[in-house]
Amino acid sequence: MGLDFSNLLSQQAMIAILTMVAIAGTLFSLVVPLLEGDKLKSRMKSVALEREQMRARERARLADDKANARVSLRNKPKKNMQRIVDRLNLKNLLSDNETKLRLIRAGYRGVRPLYTYLFARLLMPVILFLFALFYTFVVLQLDQPAMVKVFIACLAAFIGFYAPDLYLKNKIQKRQLSINRAWPDALDLMLICVESGMSIEVAFRRVSDEIGIQSIPLAEELTLTNAELSYLGDRRMAYENLANRTGLEGVKNVSLALIQAERYGTPISTALRVMADENRMQRMQAAEKKAAALPPKLTVPMIVFFLPVLLAVIIGPAIIQALATF
Structure with missing residues (x-):
């Protein structure tokens, strides 16, 4: 009888659970559509808000473009720099279309970076030549002939001529890597x-x-x-x-x-x-x-730095004992 009573309770429990699930499903199917409201109206409202936001962003962008246009007018090179570059005809001597493309790839746009680059290639050799002369004759006071000191200054001027080009190349590599x-x-x-x-x-x-x-x-x-x-x-x-x-x-x-x-x-x-x-x-x-x-690159540092230390740690105690014994 106890077994029959437990079976009856389990059957009643299952019926109650299924009834509750059916009632909950019915209420959910009836109430949820009432709570959702009009989806089309809400979606159209969200679209209108997004359109207004896009319009505001577009107005802000146009305002920035106008400001950038005014700034671009100020992007002209300095008059003295432009006068020197144009008078010496450096644009035809030291630049071409590839130079302009390299400046763009380095992130420098407009006319001013080109004049700055050409003026730097003209000015850096003179500055480094005079600095090298002053450093070798006055500061170091090398015990060498004057021709050797002048040769060192000419070498510094040669480096100064290619220094802007090296800087531009480094800038391009960093930008391309990013x-x-x-x-x-x-x-x-x-x-x-x-x-x-x-x-x-x-x-x-x-x-x-x-x-x-x-x-x-x-x-x-x-x-x-x-x-x-x-x-x-x-x-x-x-x-x-x-x-x-x-x-x-x-x-x-x-x-x-x-x-x-x-x-x-x-x-x-x-x-x-x-x-x-x-x-x-x-x-x-x-x-x-x-x-x-990576392994081939680590071979030389390991041979130069790690191997002598390892040999010293391994063979060092044996050498110390041998010297103490003999």
Whole structure:
């Protein structure tokens, strides 16, 4: 009888639980639609708010563009510097289109950086020559013939002539390294934006806002590309300018893929997905290459610094005992 009573209680408990679940489901299906309200109205309201925010951001951007336009008028070189460079015709002697492209890749845009670069290549040899003469004749007072001291000063002037070029090369390498490290992440973000329904212009703007924390030069380049996509008549020129300004093979491949996607009408998301996978693979291969090159690089420091100390620790006590014994 006890067993039958327990079975009866278990059956009643199951019936009560199922009844409660059915009642809860009925109430949920009846009450939730009343609480949700009109989804269309709320979504349209959110869209209107987003449109107002975009309009406010666009007005702020236009105001910044006007301010930058006024500032760009001040980006002219100094009159004395410009007069000297133009009088000596240094633009034709020491610069060409490649020099202007290198300045852009280093992050220097406009006319003023070109004049500053040319004036520095003219002025640095003179400064280093005079400094070397003063240092060798007055400060050090070397016990050497005067021709040797003059030769040292000429060597310093030769270094000063190429010092701005070396500085520019170093600046380009640092900027390209920053862009190259952040470029795969930027491609992933761009792919997410395009697949979510954004246009390529909005994707560039969104990614430039997000990637600025990781790489400021890449954010600048994406912002310039977004502006060129909006104002240039041929969108292909905007992508080509992005590849030329960065000078990186990965950026060039992505630019070519975007140009082909717009020319032949293929989905941009497909091209971005392929290029994102390729850049991710290249980054992994570069990391593996650095890891594989680490043992040969550590061989010489280990031989020079670690091996003598290790031999001294191992053989030192035996040598001390042998000297004490004999």
